[in-house]
Amino acid sequence: MIKFILKSLVFIIVIFxxxxxxxxxxxxxxxxFEWLSATEVKERNKVELAFFGSSHSYCTYDPRVFEDKLxxxxxxxxxxxxxxxxxxxxxxxxxxxxxxKLAVVxxxxxxxxxxxxxxxxxxxxxxxxxxxxxxKDKISLMNTLFGRDSILHVFPTIRDHxxxxxxxxxxxxxxxxxxxxxNGFITNxxxxxxxxxxxxxxxxxxxSPKLVPNIQLSNSQKKLIDNIIxxxxxQKIPVLFVSAPVFNKAQITEENAxxxxxxxxxxxxxxxxxxxxxxDYNNLWDELNLHVFDFRxxxxxxxxxxxxxxxxxxxxxxxxxxxxxxxxxxxxxxxxVYYLLKTNYSNTLFNAKxxxxxxxxxxxxxxxxxxxxxxxxxxxxxxxxxxxxxxxKVTYEMPTYQARNLPTSIAKKIKNGKYNNQxxxxxxxxxxxxxxxxxxxxxxxxFTIDCPFSxxxxxxxxxxxxxxxxxLISIDNLKLN
Amino acid sequence: MLFNSxxxxxxxxxxxxxxxxxAKHLKLRNVLILVASYVFYGWxxxxxxxxxxxxxxxxxxxGKKIYKTEQEKKRKGLLMISLLVNLGFLVYFKYANFFxxxxxxxxxxxxxxxxxxxxxIILPVGISFYTFQTLSYTIDIYRKQLEPTKDALSFFTFVAxxxxxxxxxxxxASHLLPQFYKTYKFNYNLVKSGLLLIAFGLFKKMVIxxxxxxxxxxxxxxxxxxxxxxxxxxxxLFAFQxxxxxxxxxxxxxxxxxxxxxxxxxxxxxxxxSKSITEFWRRWHISxxxxxxxxxxxxxxxxxxxxxxxxxxxxxxxxxxxxxxxxAMTFVIWxxxxxxxxxxxxxxxxxxxxxxxxxxLDKNNFSSNLFFxxxxxxIVCFAWTFFRANSLNDAWTIIANSLVVNIEGxxxxxLYKLGLNIVEFWTVVTAIILLVIFxxxxxxxxxxxxxxxQGLIFRFVVYxxxxxxxxxxxxYGNMAPQEFIYFQF
Numbered sequence: 001m002i003k004f005i006l007k008s009l010v011f012i013i014v015i016f017x018x019x020x021x022x023x024x025x026x027x028x029x030x031x032x033f034e035w036l037s038a039t040e041v042k043e044r045n046k047v048e049l050a051f052f053g054s055s056h057s058y059c060t061y062d063p064r065v066f067e068d069k070l071x072x073x074x075x076x077x078x079x080x081x082x083x084x085x086x087x088x089x090x091x092x093x094x095x096x097x098x099x100x101k102l103a104v105v106x107x108x109x110x111x112x113x114x115x116x117x118x119x120x121x122x123x124x125x126x127x128x129x130x131x132x133x134x135x136k137d138k139i140s141l142m143n144t145l146f147g148r149d150s151i152l153h154v155f156p157t158i159r160d161h162x163x164x165x166x167x168x169x170x171x172x173x174x175x176x177x178x179x180x181x182x183n184g185f186i187t188n189x190x191x192x193x194x195x196x197x198x199x200x201x202x203x204x205x206x207x208s209p210k211l212v213p214n215i216q217l218s219n220s221q222k223k224l225i226d227n228i229i230x231x232x233x234x235q236k237i238p239v240l241f242v243s244a245p246v247f248n249k250a251q252i253t254e255e256n257a258x259x260x261x262x263x264x265x266x267x268x269x270x271x272x273x274x275x276x277x278x279x280d281y282n283n284l285w286d287e288l289n290l291h292v293f294d295f296r297x298x299x300x301x302x303x304x305x306x307x308x309x310x311x312x313x314x315x316x317x318x319x320x321x322x323x324x325x326x327x328x329x330x331x332x333x334x335x336x337v338y339y340l341l342k343t344n345y346s347n348t349l350f351n352a353k354x355x356x357x358x359x360x361x362x363x364x365x366x367x368x369x370x371x372x373x374x375x376x377x378x379x380x381x382x383x384x385x386x387x388x389x390x391x392x393k394v395t396y397e398m399p400t401y402q403a404r405n406l407p408t409s410i411a412k413k414i415k416n417g418k419y420n421n422q423x424x425x426x427x428x429x430x431x432x433x434x435x436x437x438x439x440x441x442x443x444x445x446x447f448t449i450d451c452p453f454s455x456x457x458x459x460x461x462x463x464x465x466x467x468x469x470x471x472l473i474s475i476d477n478l479k480l481n
Numbered sequence: 482m483l484f485n486s487x488x489x490x491x492x493x494x495x496x497x498x499x500x501x502x503x504a505k506h507l508k509l510r511n512v513l514i515l516v517a518s519y520v521f522y523g524w525x526x527x528x529x530x531x532x533x534x535x536x537x538x539x540x541x542x543x544g545k546k547i548y549k550t551e552q553e554k555k556r557k558g559l560l561m562i563s564l565l566v567n568l569g570f571l572v573y574f575k576y577a578n579f580f581x582x583x584x585x586x587x588x589x590x591x592x593x594x595x596x597x598x599x600x601x602i603i604l605p606v607g608i609s610f611y612t613f614q615t616l617s618y619t620i621d622i623y624r625k626q627l628e629p630t631k632d633a634l635s636f637f638t639f640v641a642x643x644x645x646x647x648x649x650x651x652x653x654a655s656h657l658l659p660q661f662y663k664t665y666k667f668n669y670n671l672v673k674s675g676l677l678l679i680a681f682g683l684f685k686k687m688v689i690x691x692x693x694x695x696x697x698x699x700x701x702x703x704x705x706x707x708x709x710x711x712x713x714x715x716x717x718l719f720a721f722q723x724x725x726x727x728x729x730x731x732x733x734x735x736x737x738x739x740x741x742x743x744x745x746x747x748x749x750x751x752x753x754x755s756k757s758i759t760e761f762w763r764r765w766h767i768s769x770x771x772x773x774x775x776x777x778x779x780x781x782x783x784x785x786x787x788x789x790x791x792x793x794x795x796x797x798x799x800x801x802x803x804x805x806x807x808x809a810m811t812f813v814i815w816x817x818x819x820x821x822x823x824x825x826x827x828x829x830x831x832x833x834x835x836x837x838x839x840x841x842l843d844k845n846n847f848s849s850n851l852f853f854x855x856x857x858x859x860i861v862c863f864a865w866t867f868f869r870a871n872s873l874n875d876a877w878t879i880i881a882n883s884l885v886v887n888i889e890g891x892x893x894x895x896l897y898k899l900g901l902n903i904v905e906f907w908t909v910v911t912a913i914i915l916l917v918i919f920x921x922x923x924x925x926x927x928x929x930x931x932x933x934x935q936g937l938i939f940r941f942v943v944y945x946x947x948x949x950x951x952x953x954x955x956x957y958g959n960m961a962p963q964e965f966i967y968f969q970f
Contacts, residue, residue, distance in 0.1 A: 001501060001667045011941075015948055022949075149487060161953045165904040 019157045020134055026156035026167045027130045047098040048072040049317075051184070052091055053106030054082045056244035059300040060281075061104065063183040065310035068338040070318060071330055072101065076184030079128030081121050083113045084224045086128045089141050091228060093132055095235050102321055103232055103239045104313070108246075109263035112221045115145050122146060130156055180448060182336070182374050187303065209254075209261035217266050229274065238321065241271050244309065245281040245290060247298045279316065281309055288312055304437050335374045337381060337446060341439055345369040345381075350473055362465045364388045364443070368472055370461075376480060378449040380461060380473075383442050391464040392447045393422040396456040396478075403453075410450045421450065422464075455479050482524040484733045485687055485957060492521065493737065500741050507664050511638045514661075514741075518643035522606075525647075529605040532570055537640040539566045540615045544622045544629040556623060563619040567612045574605055579808030607647030609805055613772055615640050618654035620776055627655050635661035644737040648730045650748040650768035657745070665742025674929050675739030680947045682732030685725035687955030689916060692901070692909045693722040699900035701869055704878045708885040711899060716862050716883070719869045721913050724753065727766070751920035756853035758822040758860060769805075773798050788828075795827065796820040811867045811876055818864040908954055 049072040051061045057078025066074040075098075077090050084107065094100065113121060125145060132138045134154070142154045153159040160167055180187045217225075232239040243264060264280050271278040281288070294305030301309060333339035334347045344367075345351035351369035354360050364384040373379050380392070396419050403414055413421045425445055437444055449461075461473040482489050496517045503509045523530050543563045550556050572580075588594070618636075621627035630636045639658045645651075700707050700715035707715070731748035738745040748768050755761035762770050778798045784791040796817075803816020826833075836842075842849055866883075870876035897903045919928060932940060 001669075004667070004669050004672060011944065014941075015945065018945065018949070019952070152487070158952060161955070161957075164953050 019155050022157045023130070023155055026160050026164070028127070028156075028160070028167065029170045045097045046073045047075040047094070048101045048323075049074040049104070050094055050098065050100045050102075051076040051078060051104045051106065052087050052094075053078045054087075054108075054111050055080045055300060056108060056111075056246075057106040058184055058186050059296070059302075060106070060244035060306050060309050061242075061313065062185050062187070062306045062310040064185070064187075064333070064336040064338045065307060066314050066317075067331070067333050067336055068342055069311070069314035070323070072323065073331070074183060078106065078184060079124075081110065081124030082128045083111050083121075083125065084221075084228065085115075085141060085144055086125050087111065088224065088228055088231070089132055089137055090128055091231055092137060095231065095237065100235075100237050101323055102317065103237050104242055105228060105239060106242050106244055107225070107267055108243050109260050112217070112224070112263065112267075114218070114220055126153075126156070126159070129154070180373060180375070180377065185306070187373075209257045211265060212258050212262040215259060215262040215266065217263075217270055222270060225270065225274075229276065239276065240317070241267070241276055241278040242313065243267070243278070243280040243282060244301065245285065245288075245305070246300075247292065247295045277320075279313070281312075284312070307437060307439065335372060337371075337373075337379070337444075338439055340369060340371060340381065341383065341442070341444060345371075349378075349478065350475065352472075354472075356470065359463075359465075359468070359470050360384065362388065362468055363390050363463060365390075365463065370473060372480065373448070376452075378451045378480070380447040380449060381444055382447070382463075383444040385443065387425075387443050387445050388465065389425070391422060391424045393462040393464060393469075394447075394449050394460070395420050396451070396459040398453045398456050402455070406452065410452065413450065419450070419456075423447070451480065453480060482521050484730065484737075485683060485955075488524060492517075492524075497740060501667055504667070504742075505664055507662075508634065510664065511634045511661055514643070515634065515638045515641060518638065518641035518646060521643035522641065522646060525606050526603070529603075532574075532605055532608065533611060533641055533646075534637075536567055536570065536612065536615050537637045539563060540619050540640070541630075541633055541636045544619050547619065547622050548629045560619060560623045563616065567616050571608055571612050574603075574608055576804075576808045583810075610649045610651055611640055611646055613651045613769075613776075614654075617651075617772065617776060618658070621654060630654075630658060632662065642738075642743075644734040644743075645745055648727070648734070649766075650731055650734065650746045651772050652746060652768065657743070660743050668742065670933075671742065672740045675736040675741075677929060677932075677944075677947075678732050678736030678739065680736075680944075680951065682729040682734075682736060683951050683955070684912075684947065685729030685732065685916070687951055687957060689909060689912045690722045690726035690729060691956035692905060692912075692954075693718040693725070695905070696900040696909075697722055697869065701875070701879070702871065704870070704875045704882065707899075708882045711895070712879050712883040715899070716866055716869075716879070718909070720753070720858070720862050720865050721916070723865065723868075724749070725916070751924050753858055753861070753917070754854055754920060754924060755857050756850060757826055757857055758819060759826050761857055761861060762819070762823070769802070773802055777801060792824045792828065795823050799823060806868070810873050811870050814873070814876070815864050815867040818860075818867065822860055912954070 049063075049066055049070065051057050051063075051074070055078060058076050058080075059078075061076055061078075063074035063076055066072060077094055079086065079090065082090070087105065091103070091105075122145065129138065129141065132141075139151060139154055142151050146153060156167075229239065246260070261282075264282060268278045268280060284290075288308045290305060290308060294301055294308060296302040332347065340346070340348060348369040348371040351367065353367045354365055360366055363382075364387040365382045366384040368383070369381045371379055371381070397417055398414075398419065400417050403411075403417065406414070410419075413419055425447065456478050457476065459473065459475045459478055460471060462469055462471050482492060496513070499513055500510065503513055519530055519533075522533065540563055543559050547556050547559045550559065618627070618639075622629050635658060638661050639652075639654065642652075642657070697715050697719045700711060701719070704712070728749040735745045735747070746768055748766060750764040750767070752761050752764040755764055778794055781794040781797060782790055783794060786794075797820075799816045799820030800813060801816070802819075803812045803814070806812045806815070837844055844850075844853075863880075866879050867873075867876045870879055897906055901909065922928065922931075932943060935943075
């Protein structure tokens with residue numbers, strides 16, 4: 001009997017260890033930034049300024065801006081539809097390893113959802129839960145959110161076994177054109193044109209939502225906030241509560257808009273009562289000059305909106321918090337576009353000032369640089385006073401052995417070992433007066449080049465404006481590792 | 482409670498540990514098994530526990546009375562009480578609506594519409610199994626082949642023994658009941674082989690049966706939408722679905738029993754490797770076949786009354802067997818097909834051997850074995866069509882549509898639009914091929930014995946592979962655990 005018990009225990013432990021190991025194969029790598037963030041464990045350990053919350057967090061607070069303005073290593077721990085129960089666990093894990101100097105927690109009505117969660121909302125929680133270490137706390141979180149029957153769902157191997165093929169042979173998102181990330185922040189330039197067209201005349205959120213008297217924070221919601229505050233207090237980490245702006249005019253019903261607004265008011269009241277600052281960016285539209293083109297869709301800011309909010313918040317932090325190492329020598333952030341713009345492209349793969357005045361007049365481009373982003377992807381920055389509608393044409397050759405198992409989006413652009421892509425950079429302006437992104441009084445545009453290779457040859461980047469075409473960059477051989 | 486549910490995954494280890502903690506104390510151990518069995522059954526619907534208790538109660542006392550009574554008339558009367566109570570429950574819960582519908586349909590044939598509504602009855606899970614098990618006890622006592630037990634606790638435990646309560650194997654009192662009179666010592670090898678059998682049963686059920694069911698259900702629930710190879714494929718997959726479903730259950734039941742020291746009878750012996758339908762029934766649902774042989778075929782006269790009576794008895798047994806499986810004409814026809822083929826095989830037995838001799842066919846060489854196995858499998862599949870079809874009309878549609886040549890439909894698009902995508906389809910096909918290979922070699926020498934001959938590390942790796950295969954390829958989780966097909970019988 002003892003022999004059996006001992007052998008069974010060894011067997012069960014081995015099985016669970018193997019399941020825990022195979023979990024990395026079963027995590028949904030297409031879901032987005034979370035998987036990529038997980039590859040940045042080293043970055044996470046160095047975090048000084050940390051953002052927590054839902055997708056509102058990872059679409060709004062751009063670590064690049066904070067790094068550039070505050071000279072602090074910044075990471076955004078936000079996760080899609082993440083509610084505060086999960087946020088609490090994410091914080092617990094983060095403060096274990098990182099020496100956080102300031103924590104910023106984004107809260108709003110949806111992050112206060114209590115179990116039982118809807119199926120859709122429930123499945124979103126795994127995007128964050130899957131990246132938490134397997135601890136007693138994680139199991140207890142599963143029990144709180146999904147009940148006893150779902151505790152084994154803590155293992156993606158068990159939970160998502162039915163889609164084993166898709167998961168095991170899934171290409172990570174990093175190779176997809178659409179998405180790009182920086183320390184947890186989604187930097188992609190995706191814009192929902194339909195949303196813009198629909199709301200373009202609104203320009204500003206002029207809705208006046210009303211307070212719903214019977215909506216109050218429940219005791220468990222208050223307890224959740226208290227728990228989070230306690231976690232930071234124990235570690236003597238200052239915490240700031242914020243709320244990202246949403247495009248309220250696009251809320252489905254007035255009732256929803258009122259509900260949303262009421263929760264914001266209640267949160268502000270409660271946090272103020274506790275002596276904590278709460279910045280609700282829904283109240284700062286005019287100050288930030290926010291408009292519909294700063295939103296990718298009704299609930300999330302885009303690259304442009306994130307830059308506005310992040311810049312404001314960075315200034316706020318700089319004024320209200322005194323970090324001891326503020327005067328130290330600037331850190332190097334070679335993959336941070338804002339840092340590169342500020343330092344006139346230090347340490348880039350290639351940079352140049354445009355000497356052709358006719359070209360600058362036609363396109364607005366004054367200087368350019370080629371650099372690698374956080375995931376080794378090539379990006380082209382173009383800067384000027386006002387960059388016009390242009391076309392970018394990129395060609396390069398890669399060793400054939402590298403051009404295997406590529407995502408379709410890239411493979412279709414490769415013929416006979418040569419990559420060829422042309423894209424118009426004018427989408428942002430359609431039907432609007434929107435004039436692109438401005439940083440330090442200059443406008444800039446970024447063009448991401450699909451390049452999941454370690455080495456490429458004969459790279460040529462052309463800019464085309466009407467009938468005028470200019471080769472901006474030509475490099476015979478480029479080693480990217 | 483389903484064997485393939487999280488509930489059972491929690492229930493069984495608890496019962497297992499408690500069982501071995503009290504294993505030395507016979508009464509306590511039997512009380513534990515009885516309570517566990519009632520919890521196991523009550524998990525599905527506690528209200529029907531009373532049926533098991535009444536059946537157990539009636540047969541315990543009737544058995545005792547029959548044994549004590551000398552007068553044949555009284556003995557018969559007592560036996561009738563047992564038959565009436567047990568078969569009464571069975572007929573009411575399982576066949577009442579079938580008889581009402583058949584009655585109404587037969588009047589309709591003569592142009593008369595009867596306005597009789599059917600009853601709203603829930604079929605208690607496993608009623609056909611435990612009824613037959615408890616009946617065999619009374620009948621054996623009546624035949625003076627068995628002495629009644631004086632131990633009511635053992636008898637109630639025998640009737641309700643949870644591993645085989647709801648889907649067999651249908652045990653005989655002479656085999657299982659004495660096992661409740663003695664205690665067992667923990668036997669490491671026995672427990673290990675029991676656990677392996679459980680794992681193998683779960684593999685059959687969760688990896689093959691439940692996956693095949695997706696395609697089978699899609700096609701059989703819409704028979705008018707499919708033709709040719711699609712229906713043939715669905716029928717072949719159903720053959721493996723029902724085999725893996727039922728034999729998987731039996732494996733788990735036997736395995737669970739074995740981990741507690743109990744020996745339950747073997748229910749399947751690679752039935753699809755049979756070379757005739759007669760052999761098929763020696764390998765398929767053995768506990769039911771032998772039950773029908775002992776309690777229906779022999780009382781009808783068996784093979785004693787000449788050729789014609791033998792054929793009649795054989796045919797009747799299969800007809801009743803069909804009806805036992807389900808209260809519908811499709812099951813009756815399924816039984817009838819097997820009955821007819823068995824009678825034909827019996828009637829032509831001598832002629833067949835003469836023909837083989839004349840054409841110089843060696844019945845034992847590989848190619849003839851393969852040929853006869855294929856023919857048998859074809860007949861079994863044909864009969865399964867009736868078994869699985871939702872109605873008699875559907876069955877005819879499936880057979881007619883199966884004959885439509887649909888070769889051009891066999892392509893990448895068509896094959897994977899039957900409910901299983903390319904990955905799922907080839908997963909089930911691979912698993913079935915592995916199962917057939919396993920069955921083939923298992924027939925020659927037990928795989929468990931072969932495995933035990935291997936080194937520790939090899940065995941450890943095999944066990945881990947088995948668990949991972951079930952975890953990754955099994956159907957469970959978001960998809961609710963599938964019931965076993967034989968629960969409805």
